[in-house]
Amino acid sequence: xxxxxxxxxxxxxxxxxxxxxxxxxxxxxxxxxxxxxxxxxxxxxxxxxxxxxxxxxxxxxxxxxxxxxxxxxxxxxxxxxxxxxxxxxxxxxxxxxxxxxxxxxxxxxxxxxxxxxxxxxxxxxxxxxxxxxxxxxxxxxxxxxxxxxxxxxxxxxxxxxxxxxxxxxxxxxxxxxxxxxxxxxxxxxxxxxxxxxxxxxxxxxxxxxxxxxxxxxxxxxxxxxxxxxxxxxxxxxxxxxxxxxxxxxxxxxxxxxxxxxxxxxxxxxxxxxxxxxxxxxxxxxxxxxxxxxxxxxxxxxxxxxxxxxxxxxxxxxxxxxxxxxxxxxxxxxxxxxxxxxxxxxxxxxxxxxxxxxxxxxxxxxxxxxxxxxxxxxxxxxxxxxxxxxxxxxxxxxxxxxxxxxxxxxxxxxxxxxxxxxxxxxxxxxxxxxxxxxxxxxxxxxxxxxxxxxxxxxxxxxxxxxxxxxxxxxxxxxxxxxxxxxxxxxxxxxxxxxxx
Amino acid sequence: xxxxxxxxxxxxxxxxxxxxxxxxxxxxxxxxxxxxxxxxxxxxxxxxxxxxxxxxxxxxxxxxxxxxxxxxxxxxxxxxxxxxxxxxxxxxxxxxxxxxxxxxxxxxxxxxxxxxxxxxxxxxxxxxxxxxxxxxxxxxxxxxxxxxxxxxxxxxxxxxxxxxxxxxxxxxxxxxxxxxxxxxxxxxxxxxxxxxxxxxxxxxxxxxxxxxxxxxxxxxxxxxxxxxxxxxxxx
Numbered sequence: 141x142x143x144x145x146x147x148x149x150x151x152x153x154x155x156x157x158x159x160x161x162x163x164x165x166x167x168x169x170x171x172x173x174x175x176x177x178x179x180x181x182x183x184x185x186x187x188x189x190x191x192x193x194x195x196x197x198x199x200x201x202x203x204x205x206x207x208x209x210x211x212x213x214x215x216x217x218x219x220x221x222x223x224x225x226x227x228x229x230x231x232x233x234x235x236x237x238x239x240x241x242x243x244x245x246x247x248x249x250x251x252x253x254x255x256x257x258x259x260x261x262x263x264x265x266x267x268x269x270x271x272x273x274x275x276x277x278x279x280x281x282x283x284x285x286x287x288x289x290x291x292x293x294x295x296x297x298x299x300x301x302x303x304x305x306x307x308x309x310x311x312x313x314x315x316x317x318x319x320x321x322x323x324x325x326x327x328x329x330x331x332x333x334x335x336x337x338x339x340x341x342x343x344x345x346x347x348x349x350x351x352x353x354x355x356x357x358x359x360x361x362x363x364x365x366x367x368x369x370x371x372x373x374x375x376x377x378x379x380x381x382x383x384x385x386x387x388x389x390x391x392x393x394x395x396x397x398x399x400x401x402x403x404x405x406x407x408x409x410x411x412x413x414x415x416x417x418x419x420x421x422x423x424x425x426x427x428x429x430x431x432x433x434x435x436x437x438x439x440x441x442x443x444x445x446x447x448x449x450x451x452x453x454x455x456x457x458x459x460x461x462x463x464x465x466x467x468x469x470x471x472x473x474x475x476x477x478x479x480x481x482x483x484x485x486x487x488x489x490x491x492x493x494x495x496x497x498x499x500x501x502x503x504x505x506x507x508x509x510x511x512x513x514x515x516x517x518x519x520x521x522x523x524x525x526x527x528x529x530x531x532x533x534x535x536x537x538x539x540x541x542x543x544x545x546x547x548x549x550x551x552x553x554x555x556x557x558x559x560x561x562x563x564x565x566x567x568x569x570x571x572x573x574x575x576x577x578x579x580x581x582x583x584x585x586x587x588x589x590x591x592x593x594x595x596x597x598x599x600x601x602x603x604x605x606x607x608x609x610x611x612x613x614x615x616x617x618x619x620x621x622x623x624x625x626x627x628x629x630x631x632x633x634x635x636x637x638x639x
Numbered sequence: 640x641x642x643x644x645x646x647x648x649x650x651x652x653x654x655x656x657x658x659x660x661x662x663x664x665x666x667x668x669x670x671x672x673x674x675x676x677x678x679x680x681x682x683x684x685x686x687x688x689x690x691x692x693x694x695x696x697x698x699x700x701x702x703x704x705x706x707x708x709x710x711x712x713x714x715x716x717x718x719x720x721x722x723x724x725x726x727x728x729x730x731x732x733x734x735x736x737x738x739x740x741x742x743x744x745x746x747x748x749x750x751x752x753x754x755x756x757x758x759x760x761x762x763x764x765x766x767x768x769x770x771x772x773x774x775x776x777x778x779x780x781x782x783x784x785x786x787x788x789x790x791x792x793x794x795x796x797x798x799x800x801x802x803x804x805x806x807x808x809x810x811x812x813x814x815x816x817x818x819x820x821x822x823x824x825x826x827x828x829x830x831x832x833x834x835x836x837x838x839x840x841x842x843x844x845x846x847x848x849x850x851x852x853x854x855x856x857x858x859x860x861x862x863x864x865x866x867x868x869x870x871x872x873x874x
Contacts, residue, residue, distance in 0.1 A: 279820055286827045293834050297841065304845040308854055311838045315666060315675060318831050322683050325824055326659075329686070332817070333693050 147196070148205035148218045150189040151232060151270045158182040159263040165256050171247070172255030179259040180239040183266070187229075187236035190270070194225040198626060202633075204276070212276070213339035219276030222630035223481060226623075227273045227404045230488045234396045234609075235266045237492065241605040242389035244598075245499045249387040250298045258298060262393065265291040269401045278328050278338045278413065281405060282321060285369065288401075289317045292394055296386040309381035316378040320368030327361030330354055331413075343413050356420050362409055363424065370402030372466065373436025376459040383455035384508070388499025391451060395458055396492035400484050403465050407480065411634040416472060429470035434564055436463035441571035445578070451498050451508045453575055454491065457534065460568065461487050467561065468549055475552035477631035478624070483545035485623050486533075486616065490542060493530035493609040497523050500598035500606065513579055515588030520597050524583050526610045531576040533613045536569050540617040544624065651692035658685035670851040672842065676835045683828045687821050694817035702812035 158178070165175040197203060202221040206212065220228070239262070250258055268288025272281050293314045299306030332338055334354050335346035347355060364375075371379040379399075383391050414421060440459035447453035461483070468480030498508055500523040505512040517524040533540035546569060553562035597603070616623050646653070658681060665678025843849050846857050856866055 279823075283823060283827070286831070290827075290830055290834055293838070297838055300841065300845065305858055307838060307842045307845055308858075311672060311835065311842065314831065314835050314838065315679060318679055318835075319663070319666065319682070321827075322686055325686055326689065329690055329693065329817070338816075338820075 147189060147193060148203055148220055148274065149207070151186050151193070151228065152218075152267060152274065154186055154189070155182055155263040155267040155270075159260045159267065162260040162263060163256055167253050167255045172252065172259075173243070175256040175259045176239075176243045179263055182263060183232070183235045183239040186266070186270070187232040190225075190228040190232040193220055194229045194626075197222055197225040198629075213337045213342035216280055217276040217339060217341075218274050219341065220274060221633055222626055223407070223634055224273045224404065226481060226485055226626055226630060227401060228270060230485050231266065231269050231273065231397045231401065234393060234488055234492050237605040237609055238262075238389055238393040238396075238496075241392070241496055241499070241602050244601055245388050245503050248503055250301050254298060258295070258387075261291040261294050261298075262390070264288070265295060265393070265398075269397050272401050273404060276340050278331070278340055278343060282325055282328065285324070285405075286321055288398065289321065289369070292390075292398065293317070295390040295394070296382045298390070299385045299387045302387075303385050305381065306385035309378075309385045313378045313382040316368055316375075320365045320375075322365070323361050323368070324365030327358045327363075327365060330358030330361065334358065340408070340413050344415055347414060347418075351418055351420070355414070355418075359409070359414050359418075359420070359424070363406065363428075366402050366405050366409070370399050370406065370462055371459055373432045373439065373459060373463060376436070376440070376462075379459065380452045380455040383458070383495075384449055384452040388495065388502050392492050392495035392499060395454065395495050396488040399458060399462055400465075400488050403462060403469075403480070403484055406466070407469055407477070407634070410469065411477075411636075416635065422472065425470040425472050429466050430561075433463040433466040433470060434561070436460055437467070437564065437568040438571070441568050441575065444575045445571065447575075448510050449508055450501075450510055450513065450579060451495070453510075453579070454494055454498065457572065457575065458487075458491060460572070461491075461534075463568075464545070464549060464565065467565070468552060471552050471556045471558065471561075473552060473556045474628075474631050474635050475548070475555055477634060478627045479545065479548035479552045481627035481630055482548050482623055485627070486541035486545045486613075489609055489612050489616065490530055490533045493526060493606060493613060494534065496602070496606040496609065497527035497530065500526075500602055503598055503602070504595040510579060510582055511589075513582045514586040516583040519588055519595050522597055522603050522607070526606050527583065528580055529610050530613060531580060533617070535572050535576055538617075539614060541613050541623075542617075544617055544620055548624065651688070655685050655689040655692070658682075658688065661685075672839045672849045672851065673836075676832060676839070679835070680828070680832060683824070683831075687825060687828075690817045690821040690824070694814040696811060696813050699811045699813035702815040 162175050162179055165172075165178065167175070193203070197220055202219065204212070205218040205220070207216040207218065210216070239259075242258075242262070246255065246258060265288045268284045268286070268291065271284030271287065275281055275284060293310050296313055297307055297310035299309075328338070331343060331347075334350070334352075335343055337343055337346055368375045383395055386394065410416060410421060437460045440456045440463065444453045444456035444460065447456060465480045465483050465487070468476040468478075468483065470476070471479075500520065501512060501516065502508050504520060504523075505516075516527075529540070533542035536542040536546035546565065549565055550562045553559065553565065662678050662680070662682025662685060665681060666675050669675055669678060839849055842854070846854055848854055848857065860866055
């Protein structure tokens with residue numbers, strides 16, 4: 141019973157226990173600083189635990205942890221292989237950056253007496269996302285999904301101090317999110333009825349070689365339910381408003397993690413539960429995922445061009461980026477899956493940095509409309525530089541992570557004989573040049589409005605985490621050993637190559 | 640008539656689908672936020688009913704085992720635990736894909752208690768020996784029809800043989816797992832409703848309205864300085 145043996149459960153247990161303690165901390169004394177320091181500390185410990193897990197999985201192979209020592213399939217199993225270790229590291233890493241970043245930004249954007257509650261909700265949200273990723277039990281996915289979603293609704297609604305539209309955005313998010321989760325449960329029910337088990341590995345064994353309408357219906361419900369959570373193209377309507385009106389730190393955290401986790405769940409269900417050999421999976425790839433992914437890439441990018449609100453623009457861009465990830469999955473090749481996993485990780489880094497920069501502008505200029513960015517390159521050079529680098533990364537300029545993902549996706553498209561898909565990826569990237577370029581142009585070329593008051597650069601507590609994420613954007617753009625190699629191995633294992 | 644039987648036997652699915660569609664329709668069609676939440680609740684409840692109904696095994700009783708239970712029931716006591724449910728055992732060998740949990744329970748029971756009650760089973764003639772575990776654990780071959788052909792609830796088997804059957808070692812339990820799962824989902828549903836209602840309260844405080852079109856109009860006025868109709872008229 142050493143601590144190392146219990147490592148897999150730590151990323152869940154620690155924030156889950158820490159969150160209620162956070163609520164008890166005073167908000168009036170020290171301006172809620174106690175809750176802030178405590179939550180930040182917790183997020184760092186969780187990140188350390190996840191990094192240790194990633195290391196251990198990469199070195200020694202998958203880990204299976206039995207909760208309460210009940211052996212699967214009866215008990216709940218946490219199963220960590222490379223794919224989810226990578227996602228775990230992303231989620232906890234973004235958390236470890238967002239928590240220190242949040243304090244100054246949050247104090248200006250939410251009611252001061254809510255600070256402890258805010259940190260508790262953010263911790264629970266992180267717990268939920270980590271739980272969805274780590275678990276090997278299908279029903280557990282639903283429970284953790286709802287844990288993270290419920291706290292996200294509350295977090296989005298906290299943006300109401302600045303803009304009351306945050307409330308309606310949160311309400312719509314709640315309605316859509318609940319419909320998605322319920323669809324997911326229906327799908328699980330059908331799969332359970334067909335197999336009598338909920339453990340993912342056991343489900344795959346039971347389902348192997350079976351194919352009937354019940355399993356197909358179950359898979360369809362699961363896909364639609366998670367698709368809603370992932371903001372898959374026609375089901376993305378809750379997302380732009382929720383991201384735009386949420387407090388900046390919340391946008392940064394949710395945009396960088398929650399949709400990525402949902403995409404991971406889609407991958408997990410396709411490859412580790414249903415199995416890619418099912419005849420209808422191919423149909424789902426060719427007639428559902430691929431067209432929707434491509435439609436999302438173009439539709440969302442075009443809509444993003446016409447947004448006047450930078451956070452809304454970034455949200456629409458996320459819908460398009462989800463399209464890239466699903467496109468990679470729908471190639472049904474190892475390379476496509478690698479591209480998806482790499483982009484999943486990289487896009488988390490990109491969007492985290494971009495939303496953090498938007499948060500800095502919000503703090504100093506007080507708006508996230510595009511006109512607020514005028515002349516920013518001179519007024520807030522560090523923030524502007526971060527936005528520009530991350531924006532270039534979003535476009536896919538060489539030396540950044542965005543380039544690596546696009547490169548992987550393109551080579552996957554060409555190698556699987558779908559050159560047209562490769563061209564569509566390039567074409568939709570050109571659209572992102574337009575919407576990112578618009579903001580960059582305003583920041584660099586347009587002078588600050590005449591009557592504008594002088595603004596300071598954002599405080600260091602916000603600049604440093606943002607700079608770290610931007611540095612990660614460049615680092616992983618130059619050193620692909622960690623991301624691409626791990627993703628390749630993960631994809632290989634998911635495709636069944638591990639046998 | 641076959642089609643009719645097919646449809647009628649699956650009445651629990653009809654209830655589930657009807658409720659689900661009603662709930663979804665309310666969520667989509669109603670502009671009042673409270674009504675939307677109620678619709679969402681109906682939608683979720685339909686799924687609860689679906690889960691509960693698939694856990695039911697024809698002739699199964701509540702999955703509670705108390706040491707010495709068998710002997711007491713043999714004495715004619717009976718808890719009435721299965722009141723309203725089906726009592727007489729009439730399981731369809733190889734047809735019930737849910738039988739996994741039940742069978743495990745059965746197996747242990749048979750190993751643990753060598754009761755004389757087997758005689759009773761022969762007497763009533765209602766109890767068939769359960770099929771081997773492997774047969775049930777796997778999916779019935781032959782595709783969807785076979786799976787759907789297993790009626791999850793068979794009320795007709797509600798019979799007077801009642802408690803006497805419990806005396807035998809082949810006690811059949813309903814599958815408790817879906818019920819436990821749905822207990823979790825119910826808790827999640829309550830939490831969702833609570834958060835949703837809290838949001839509605841805050842929306843009413845901020846906007847003074849809970850009708851969707853009024854909220855949209857208010858946002859429109861805040862953004863463009865005029866209600867949507869006025870703008871359209873001007874254009």
